[in-house]
Each structure stands twice: as C-alpha cells, then as structure tokens.
Amino acid sequence: MAEEGSVRSLSCPACGGTIAMRAAGYTVTLACEYCGTLIDATDPAARIITRYNEIQASLAIPLGTRGTLRGVEWEVIGWLQRSDGWVIWDEYLLFNPYAGYRWLIAQNGQWSLGTMLTSAPQRDGPDQIVGSRRFTPFYGGNTARVMRVAGEFYWRVKPGEEVRASDFVRPGFMLSLEQDDREKSWTISELLTGREIRAAFDVDPPPVWIPGMTPLAHQPSPYVRRIKGWWPIAALSFVVLLVLLSLFGRTMQPQTFSLSATPDGPTVTQTFGPIVLPLGKQAMTVEAFTPSVEQGWVDIDISFVNRKTQDSYDAYALNERYSGRDSDGYWSEGARSQTLKVASLPAGTYDLVVDAQAHHWGSSGNWAFDASSATYKAEGLLPIEVNLMVARGARFATNFWLALLMILVPPLLMLILHIMFENARLAQKDGSSADADDWLQGMQSP
Amino acid sequence: MTRSSFLYALWCMGVLGLYLAAASQGYSPFADGGRTAGAARAYGPTHK
Numbered sequence: 001m002a003e004e005g006s007v008r009s010l011s012c013p014a015c016g017g018t019i020a021m022r023a024a025g026y027t028v029t030l031a032c033e034y035c036g037t038l039i040d041a042t043d044p045a046a047r048i049i050t051r052y053n054e055i056q057a058s059l060a061i062p063l064g065t066r067g068t069l070r071g072v073e074w075e076v077i078g079w080l081q082r083s084d085g086w087v088i089w090d091e092y093l094l095f096n097p098y099a100g101y102r103w104l105i106a107q108n109g110q111w112s113l114g115t116m117l118t119s120a121p122q123r124d125g126p127d128q129i130v131g132s133r134r135f136t137p138f139y140g141g142n143t144a145r146v147m148r149v150a151g152e153f154y155w156r157v158k159p160g161e162e163v164r165a166s167d168f169v170r171p172g173f174m175l176s177l178e179q180d181d182r183e184k185s186w187t188i189s190e191l192l193t194g195r196e197i198r199a200a201f202d203v204d205p206p207p208v209w210i211p212g213m214t215p216l217a218h219q220p221s222p223y224v225r226r227i228k229g230w231w232p233i234a235a236l237s238f239v240v241l242l243v244l245l246s247l248f249g250r251t252m253q254p255q256t257f258s259l260s261a262t263p264d265g266p267t268v269t270q271t272f273g274p275i276v277l278p279l280g281k282q283a284m285t286v287e288a289f290t291p292s293v294e295q296g297w298v299d300i301d302i303s304f305v306n307r308k309t310q311d312s313y314d315a316y317a318l319n320e321r322y323s324g325r326d327s328d329g330y331w332s333e334g335a336r337s338q339t340l341k342v343a344s345l346p347a348g349t350y351d352l353v354v355d356a357q358a359h360h361w362g363s364s365g366n367w368a369f370d371a372s373s374a375t376y377k378a379e380g381l382l383p384i385e386v387n388l389m390v391a392r393g394a395r396f397a398t399n400f401w402l403a404l405l406m407i408l409v410p411p412l413l414m415l416i417l418h419i420m421f422e423n424a425r426l427a428q429k430d431g432s433s434a435d436a437d438d439w440l441q442g443m444q445s446p
Numbered sequence: 447m448t449r450s451s452f453l454y455a456l457w458c459m460g461v462l463g464l465y466l467a468a469a470s471q472g473y474s475p476f477a478d479g480g481r482t483a484g485a486a487r488a489y490g491p492t493h494k
Binding site: 280341 | 447448450451454455457458461462464465466468469470471472473474475476477478489490491492493
C-alpha cells in the first residue's frame with residue numbers, strides 16, 4: 001500500500017480505466033469514476049466489490065477538483081447521492097492531508113459544508129447544544145439511503161446502504177445524527193454563501209428563493225437581514241417626518257367673515273377680501289361654522305378668486321345637524337363645523353366668494369307654496385349665521401400618512417415574504433407543528 | 447451598510463423629499479379644493 005496521504009493510481013479491474021486514489025492509506029472503498037464499479041482499495045489486487053452498469057453521473061464538481069474553502073485547499077475525492085424517500089441530495093467528500101475530511105452537501109442548489117464532530121453534542125431537553133449554538137429538532141427518524149456512489153471513501157460504502165437520520169437546525173446550520181446498528185456519527189453543516197461556493201469550486205450560485213420554492217430546513221430567511229437593517233432607517237425616517245410635520249403647515253394671519261342665509265331661502269352670495277398671499281404657493285385653511293343650524297343643512301361653496309388673473313380655486317362644505325328621539329332615546333348627527341383646506345394657491349391678492357344656501361329638513365315650521373319653484377317651503381325660520389375663518393397655511397395629515405405608508409411598504413413587503421419563507425420552511429418539520437420558538441428562531445441571524 | 451439598506455435609505459430620503467416639497471408648496475393630493483364640481487351631495491339624516 002502506498003504511503004499515507006499520497007496519490008496512487010490503479011487500473012479498474014472492470015473497465016481498465018486509470019483511477020487515482022487521492023487519499024491512499026485512508027481510503028477503504030473506491031468507486032471507478034468511469035464505470036461506477038466499486039473496488040476494495042485495501043486489497044492489493046483491487047478486488048471488485050460490486051459492479052454497476054449505471055452511467056457515470058454528471059457531477060456538478062468533477063472528482064479530483066481542488067478548491068479553497070475557508071482557507072483550506074480541498075480535493076473532491078468522492079461523491080454519493082442519497083435520498084430519504086422524499087428528497088435527493090448529493091454529498092461530496094473533500095479531503096486535505098492535514099485537515100482531514102469534510103462533506104460538501106448539495107440540495108436544491110444550496111451548498112453546505114459538513115464537519116464531523118468528534119464528540120456528541122450536549123442535550124438540553126429536545127434541543128442539542130454544540131458550543132454556544134442551540135439546535136432545535138426538525139427532521140426525526142428518517143432513513144437516508146445511498147443511491148449512487150463514485151470516488152473513494154473512508155468506509156465501505158455501497159448503494160443501498162441505509163442509516164437512521166435525525167436533524168436539528170438553527171438558521172444557517174444543521175446538526176445531523178446518523179446511526180446504524182454499529183455506530184452513531186454527528187455532523188454539523190453550515191450553509192455556504194453563493195460567493196463562497198462559486199469562488200471555491202466554480203459552481204452555479206444558489207437560486208434566489210421565490211414564493212413556491214421549498215427552502216432547506218436550515219436555510220436562513222434572506223429577508224431577516226433586510227428587516228433588521230431597514231428598521232433603524234424606517235424609525236429615523238419616521239422621526240424626520242414628525243419634525244417636518246411640526247415645522248410645516250401652521251396657520252397664520254386668520255381673518256373672519258360672516259353672512260347669514262334663511263332656510264329654504266335664496267342662495268346668498270357675498271364677496272370678502274382682500275386676502276393677500278405674499279409668498280410662492282401656499283395652502284389655505286377655511287373653517288366654516290354654522291352654530292344655529294338645526295334640522296337642516298347649509299351648502300357653502302367658497303372660491304378664492306385671484307383679482308389679477310381671475311383664476312378660481314373652489315371648495316365646498318356641507319354643514320348639517322339633525323336630531324330626534326326614538327325607542328333608543330335621543331339621537332343626533334351631522335357637524336355644524338367643517339374645515340376646508342385648499343392646496344397650492346399662487347401668490348397674489350384674492351377675493352373670497354361665498355355662496356351659502358340653507359335648507360330645512362322635516363315637517364316642522366310653516367309651509368307655504370312657492371310659485372317660482374312650484375314647491376312647498378318652510379316659512380318663518382330664523383336665518384342661519386355662517387361664520388368663516390380664513391387663514392394662510394394648512395396641515396395636511398393625509399400627506400403625513402401617505403409618506404409614512406410609503407416608508408413602511410418596503411419593510412412590510414419584506415415581512416410578508418419572510419412569513420411566506422418561514423411557512424414554507426417550517427411546513428417540512430417533523431413531529432410537533434411549528435411554535436412561537438421556531439418563528440423566533442427564524443428571526444435570528446446565522 | 448449593505449446595498450439593500452443603502453437603497454432603502456435612498457427610498458426613504460426620496461419619500462421625505464417629496465413630503466418636504468409638498469409641504470413647502472402647500473400641496474396635497476387630498477386637498478378639498480376642486481371637489482365642488484361633480485361632487486356627490488347627500489342631504490338629510492341617515493339615522494334609522
């Protein structure tokens with residue numbers, strides 16, 4: 001047998017192909033990379049253990065490929081494909097004469113680096129603890145079966161070999177227990193980033209998760225990092241928004257005007273002014289107050305008319321008040337006061353033109369036929385006073401809420417995607433259904 | 447700061463900039479002005 005850790009070549013007794021044994025001295029079983037025949041590497045005559053007629057698998061990383069991962073140069077010496085009856089995954093055996101063996105596990109385009117533990121983890125209830133990392137149960141009692149194999153291994157592996165497997169997870173990590181009748185082995189695997197695996201072995205980067213895809217059990221939500229990173233920015237933006245809300249929109253230089261309108265009487269039109277707007281563009285606030293309206297309403301149309309250009313900026317208020325008594329007692333509805341906000345009036349001198357028409361509702365009062373309109377109208381009702389307070393400036397709360405919504409939409413979208421991701425991930429969990437702890441664990445960073 | 451955080455910060459600055467521009471111009475898409483024409487007016491109590 002060759003010196004330990006060196007490369008040795010031998011001919012496949014089945015197809016005659018030259019096979020490089022890269023971990024000579026450690027390797028027990030060797031699969032021909034050309035015909036798939038399994039060879040006993042400990043036998044000087046390279047005895048055939050099993051012959052396979054399967055076509056050599058097209059591997060994402062060809063055997064013999066070297067790549068540097070986490071500062072160590074690894075050589076891919078073996079490959080096996082396993083399944084638990086539900087999913088199929090590939091495991092590449094990496095070897096470095098000084099660092100030993102590692103596993104490179106590929107599933108759904110995601111890659112994890114597996115390291116075998118030399119001691120069993122600590123158990124804490126259903127959880128397992130390795131160092132300071134806590135792993136919670138995810139898969140339990142599955143049977144992992146070797147489907148295909150190529151390359152060399154440190155044990156006598158063959159297709160059909162089965163182990164009982166249980167997996168424990170935390171974001172970015174999976175702790176796997178594999179056991180058969182003879183031994184137990186623990187492996188901790190860490191999810192690799194697309195950049196890492198591509199730099200090491202030039203494979204395609206992992207696919208970006210989209211709704212409908214099934215994430216790996218230990219795949220961290222790609223949205224957690226964004227939510228955590230965006231939260232302080234959203235909070236700061238909210239504070240800035242509050243400051244802007246307090247700085248802008250104060251009303252100033254109020255002017256008051258009043259007129260009166262008789263219920264069911266003619267429309268009263270009155271012009272007030274001048275109202276001078278000295279600066280750029282600004283909003284105007286108009287409070288229309290009708291303190292004496294009762295069982296009726298007042299239509300109030302206002303127009304700011306620019307004296308120079310005759311441009312008109314209109315708004316409308318409906319002040320109304322109704323009350324009565326029924327089986328539930330006294331009721332009332334309507335508002336005697338309305339606040340109007342007119343946006344972006346250019347600088348200039350304006351007249352305020354007000355049209356007010358008061359109406360009476362119901363059967364109280366004296367009714368008389370009005371020949372001009374051919375309708376019955378109430379008579380003898382007191383005129384309703386319409387008070388107007390006009391001020392420069394206006395605070396639009398709707399602008400604030402709209403801006404806040406726009407600030408929150410991206411984080412909320414990330415939160416919805418995170419929930420969808422975690423739903424898809426936790427749906428695979430064996431045993432008890434996902435609880436609050438599982439969801440909280442999903443919010444942790446790797 | 448990650449690229450996504452940087453882009454989100456840009457988005458927030460854009461929103462705040464728009465808010466500031468609207469506030470300084472006294473503008474709001476929800477202002478009352480201009481609603482008179484075609485506005486549906488319903489009169490009378492709705493109490494049942």
